[in-house]
Amino acid sequence: MIPVVKPTSCKACIVGVPLDIGAKEKQGKYHLVGKVNFRFKDGDIAGPNSMYEVEQLADSYGVSDSFPKDFDYGEEEPDIEDSSASSDSKPRILLMGLRRSGKSSIQKVVFHKMSPNETLFLESTNKIYKDDISSSSFVNFQIWDFPGQVDFLDPTFDYEMIFRGTGALIFVIDAQVRTRKNAEF
Numbered sequence: 099m100i101p102v103v104k105p106t107s108c109k110a111c112i113v114g115v116p117l118d119i120g121a122k123e124k125q126g127k128y129h130l131v132g133k134v135n136f137r138f139k140d141g142d143i144a145g146p147n148s149m150y151e152v153e154q155l156a157d158s159y160g161v162s163d164s165f166p167k168d169f170d171y172g173e174e175e176p177d178i179e180d181s182s183a184s185s186d187s188k189p190r191i192l193l194m195g196l197r198r199s200g201k202s203s204i205q206k207v208v209f210h211k212m213s214p215n216e217t218l219f220l221e222s223t224n225k226i227y228k229d230d231i232s233s234s235s236f237v238n239f240q241i242w243d244f245p246g247q248v249d250f251l252d253p254t255f256d257y258e259m260i261f262r263g264t265g266a267l268i269f270v271i272d273a274q275v276r277t278r279k280n281a282e283f
């Protein structure tokens with residue numbers, strides 16, 4: 099779990115150590131992780147609280163400045179470390195639909211064995227939640243649970259980053275909502 103913070107000193111910084119990087123080989127060097135270059139500050143010793151500068155490659159959709167502001171991809175995003183090469187190349191399934199239609203419930207019940215009753219207490223999703231599903235070498239993919247209030251027509255919506263590499267999109271509809279007018283927005 100590597101939360102992303104954005105101090106003013108660099109474009110984006112990642113706190114924590116990308117799992118696939120050895121501690122010794124990286125000081126002052128660039129290391130390619132997914133589509134992002136991580137540059138370790140001189141003299142910095144790798145550790146759980148180390149800070150690393152991140153440079154976005156010219157042709158990549160990197161960690162910083164790529165997502166709509168409303169998605170709040172900031173400090174608490176727990177799965178942003180999914181930019182590791184292995185996660186990035188995993189097949190991706192998108193869960194989309196109106197607010198309170200049941201997206202997170204499906205994800206929790208199907209993939210995390212949550213009891214359906216417990217979903218009553220799920221809070222509304224306010225940013226894209228990325229979940230690695232890798233129970234075996236055959237079952238190995240990512241689920242992106244979207245907030246219901248995403249405005250797909252917003253010019254800042256980075257549809258290319260989101261849909262590029264997507265294997266499937268599940269659009270969840272609440273069968274009890276008879277018209278869109280009655281749906282909770």
Ligand SMILES: Nc1nc2c(ncn2[C@@H]2O[C@H](COP(=O)(O)OP(=O)(O)OP(=O)(O)O)[C@@H](O)[C@H]2O)c(=O)[nH]1
Nearest residue numbers: 197198199200201202203217218220222223245246
């Ligand atoms: N009756 C019924 N309620 C459900 C079902 N699935 C989900 N719910 C309830 O619907 C509510 C919203 O579910 P969520 O899974 O949070 O919906 P969501 O689409 O992720 O919502 P947002 O994050 O706001 O977009 C919760 O109180 C769930 O318990 C279902 O199949 N039947």
